[in-house]
Amino acid sequence: MTANGRDMLQQQVNEDDTGPFALAASKRVAEAVEAKFNARENVFSPFSAEEKTQLLSLFQSIATCLLQRLLCTPPVLHLRSPLLCCGDIHGSFRDLHTVLEQGAPFGHWSLLYAPILLLGDFVDRGPHSVEVILVLFSWALLCPDTVYLVRGNHEDPSVNGNCDLYGDRSFIALAKAFFGDEDGSRFWELTNTVFSFLPVAAVVDDTVFACHGGIPCLTTALASSAADASSTTPLRNSGSADLNESIPTEALFEALLEEEDGGLYRFETVLRKDTDDAHTAMRRRLVRELLWNDPAKQEDGAARHWSLPGPGASPSGSSTGKGSVAFDLHGFRCNRGRNDVSGDIHEFSESALTHFLERFGFALLLRAHQQKDTGVEVVKRRRIITLFSCCDYAYGCSNCAGACLICGGLIRLISWYPRPKSTSLSRFSQRLFGSDSNAPSLNTQQLAECDRRRFRFEEGDSSTREMEAAAERFRQRPLAEAMEYG
Ligand SMILES: [Mn+2]
Numbered sequence: 001m002t003a004n005g006r007d008m009l010q011q012q013v014n015e016d017d018t019g020p021f022a023l024a025a026s027k028r029v030a031e032a033v034e035a036k037f038n039a040r041e042n043v044f045s046p047f048s049a050e051e052k053t054q055l056l057s058l059f060q061s062i063a064t065c066l067l068q069r070l071l072c073t074p075p076v077l078h079l080r081s082p083l084l085c086c087g088d089i090h091g092s093f094r095d096l097h098t099v100l101e102q103g104a105p106f107g108h109w110s111l112l113y114a115p116i117l118l119l120g121d122f123v124d125r126g127p128h129s130v131e132v133i134l135v136l137f138s139w140a141l142l143c144p145d146t147v148y149l150v151r152g153n154h155e156d157p158s159v160n161g162n163c164d165l166y167g168d169r170s171f172i173a174l175a176k177a178f179f180g181d182e183d184g185s186r187f188w189e190l191t192n193t194v195f196s197f198l199p200v201a202a203v204v205d206d207t208v209f210a211c212h213g214g215i216p217c218l219t220t221a222l223a224s225s226a227a228d229a230s231s232t233t234p235l236r237n238s239g240s241a242d243l244n245e246s247i248p249t250e251a252l253f254e255a256l257l258e259e260e261d262g263g264l265y266r267f268e269t270v271l272r273k274d275t276d277d278a279h280t281a282m283r284r285r286l287v288r289e290l291l292w293n294d295p296a297k298q299e300d301g302a303a304r305h306w307s308l309p310g311p312g313a314s315p316s317g318s319s320t321g322k323g324s325v326a327f328d329l330h331g332f333r334c335n336r337g338r339n340d341v342s343g344d345i346h347e348f349s350e351s352a353l354t355h356f357l358e359r360f361g362f363a364l365l366l367r368a369h370q371q372k373d374t375g376v377e378v379v380k381r382r383r384i385i386t387l388f389s390c391c392d393y394a395y396g397c398s399n400c401a402g403a404c405l406i407c408g409g410l411i412r413l414i415s416w417y418p419r420p421k422s423t424s425l426s427r428f429s430q431r432l433f434g435s436d437s438n439a440p441s442l443n444t445q446q447l448a449e450c451d452r453r454r455f456r457f458e459e460g461d462s463s464t465r466e467m468e469a470a471a472e473r474f475r476q477r478p479l480a481e482a483m484e485y486g
Helices: 003-013 018-036 049-071 093-103 129-142 163-169 171-179 181-196 221-229 250-258 278-292 315-320 350-360 426-432 444-449 461-476
Strands: 076-079 083-086 116-118 147-149 201-204 208-210 332-334 346-348 364-367 376-379 384-387 401-407 410-416
Touching: 018 049, 018 129, 049 129, 049 171, 049 181, 076 250, 083 093, 093 129, 093 401, 129 147, 129 171, 129 181, 163 171, 171 181, 208 350, 250 278, 250 350, 346 350, 350 364, 376 401, 376 410, 384 401
Parallel strands: 076 201, 083 116, 116 147, 208 364, 364 384
Antiparallel strands: 083 401, 201 208, 332 346, 376 384, 401 410
């Protein structure tokens, strides 16, 4: 966290009576921001300078109070279904609004049907990162038992402060455009301070492991000491140039799962720091991988030992196979899809996934981090669900948004697309959020009776294919006809 952000928070924490005031501030901010939103046009009415000053002042109380709560929150949440799970929001207030509108009667945060777990990447790329944060932090404070935020790789100042990469859609640029340079910087710093305290994963019903990116590369203590004893043992990941960073052990990860004090896993940035001592480096790496890793699309790396590219080679050549690297003995390799050549972040194989799930007693991995045409994708023999909860992610990319409802051993996949500008939402949305008789019951009594290790997908492979086909139809037809999907 920046010195400035820390000072601001310390100053607020020292004031005893921030709690009730922050709750009132949250209500005011959530209502003020929602009132300005025109869902039909996907635009906000302008905030006056005075309103912005008030928002920032109220937000400081909200962030401070949220931070105090996060100080007492473990780094891995342990949650019970029913639970609505969402992936990347990326500054799309429209999609956050859709979730609330469909997830709560009258679209009011106090009436959510089921708790919501949001798996990170709240900011960057979309047009309304500032408004998303104002409302999300307000909800999180108002709804400690129904709104859960987990950190994504964009909840990091090294990423959301990167104007070179994200231009005027970077979070820092939007914050400055909204509040002005000085106040915008303060808002951005304060937000990133809260980000650094967010939990990094969640476990649902003791069975579903949820995080933004993917499973981390872990080693057994035995293998770790073998690596220490023999410098020639190639335990580090292929292509990894790290010198100060050891592979985290499974025991360390187990401790993280049960950790009461998240202090060891709170980092301003999860990207590599050369100044870390060995223990800090290992923990930072563990969090970085949870936030950044992806499942490998192809499993051919183990059989084909491609060499690393030489100096000056383009990392983007991986699509042809040239420059790709083999999985290491843990089933991980450089994440070439994200232009990683040094092993800072990884792709993991199906065997790595199988080992992870069996080792820690999970049935499946729920994650976000990658755009999918239908907003949701089930792969690796139904053991990975990817959620992406913002429509029209990038210009020219007319993807649907997705989410899933975990309930009583069932997982219902959900997919939606922006409503046509001039048409009512109701008929379309009812189909999406399941008002039919097959919708899972929200009777929590059933949860105790269900076999938590055996999830049944309400939308099977064929339905997934249907959704993909529907997404294709969306792209090819005028928006008004997209309403017919269901
Ligand atoms: Mn991401």
